[in-house]
Amino acid sequence: MKLNRLTPLGTKPPFLLRRLALIFIFSVFVCGTAFGSDIQQVNAEDNKKLLKQADRLIKQGNFVEASKIFRKVLETNPTDSSVKLKLARALLKQRSIVDAYDISYAVVASEPENAHAYAVLGTSLLSAGRFAEARQVLFTALRLDKKEALAWAGFGLLEFYENRIDDSLQNLREAVFHDPNQPDFVFALAQVSARAERYAEAADAYNRFLSISKNTDDERRARIRGLIDFLRFLGYKRSLYQTAGPDNSKVKFSLIGNRPVIELRINERDEPFRFVLDTGSGISVISEETAARLKMTPITRGG
Structure with a gap:
């Protein structure tokens, strides 16, 4: 029997060996790629579950734990701007204004067409009392997306802080129209409506707030129900105050x-x-003792 000649080291391997080597390399590459994609898929599924958990915590008012989850998700997916903005909004609820500003500013810098990023950044500036800058940034958010509810809400609060009540109401109504299930927007609308002496609208908004807000404790809910009853009573009146007399007096x-x-x-x-x-009060307050002396009876309690 004749033996095949062995190929010395450094020479070209036979065709069969080359083919086997290529198959082996390709198999390793395919397996490695599949294994990597499986890991990515598992991470994506885990992150999806974590984000749902964080959203539930936000609705419950547990912003600290929600923030921890958002940070954990960002560890595996550090480029997800939507999670960054959720984290920024959760930080704003905790009054961590600087951190929220830094996060949203970075997203705006990398995604200059992201309307929601501008809205979060504008809200951060508003919370910091930088009204002029907030107005510019919120305007940019609405220029990019006229349906950006957070920007409308930010404008509503900005106008309220600067005592333009009618403009504030219009902007907050727009915010609630685009995001009717956001408790913060509805609550702000209720407050400004009461300030504008639109008592029936304020009562409706507070009632809506109670129906969509799950993190409000029983004591606060009772106070708001009392306030709703009071606003319903006032809703039958054209105005809470009637001014008369001279323009000036001492x-x-x-x-x-x-x-x-x-x-x-x-x-x-x-x-x-x-x-x-x-001068900053919207209503007059009297003690129960004074009310008794004036023979005034309560129409509701709480508020």
């Missing part, structure tokens, strides 16, 4: 602990009552 007051205290007569009674003058 009133004597006593300064007690940096609080101006004035004496007023109510319903033509001879007995004067002492009130603290608060």
Whole structure:
């Protein structure tokens, strides 16, 4: 029997050996690629579950734990801008304004067409009291996407802070229209509606807030229900206050602990009552003792 000649080292291997080597390399490559894709798929599925858990925590008001989950997801997928923005919004709820600003600013820098990133950045600036910059950034968000609810809400709060109540109402209504299940937007609409003396609308908004907000404790819910009853009562009135008299008048007051205290007569009674003058207050508050002396009966409790 004749033996085949062995191929010395350094010479070209036979065709069969070359083919086997190529098959082996290709198999290793395919297996390695498949194994890597399996890991990525597992990570994606795990992250999806984690994000659902974080969203539930957000609805429950547990922003600290939700933030931890968002950070964990970003460890495996550090380029996911949507998760970064969710983290930024959760940080804003914790008053970590600088961190929220840094995260949203970085997303805006890398994705200049991301309307939601501009909205989160604008909200961060608004929370920091930088109103002029917030206005510009929120405007950019709406220029990119007129349906960006967070930007509308930011504009609504900005107008409210600057005492443009009608504009605030219009913007907050727009925010609620685009995202009717966001409790923060609905609650802000309720507050501004009451400030605008649109009491029926405010009552409806507070009632809507209770129906969609799951993280409100029982005591606060009871207070809001009392406030709703009060607003329903006021809804039958055209205005809470009726102004009359001269345009200017002089009133004597006593300064007690940096609080101006004035004496007023109510319903033509001879007995004067002492009130603290608060120019930032939207309603007048009296004690239960004073209410009893005036023979005033409560229409609801809480609020």
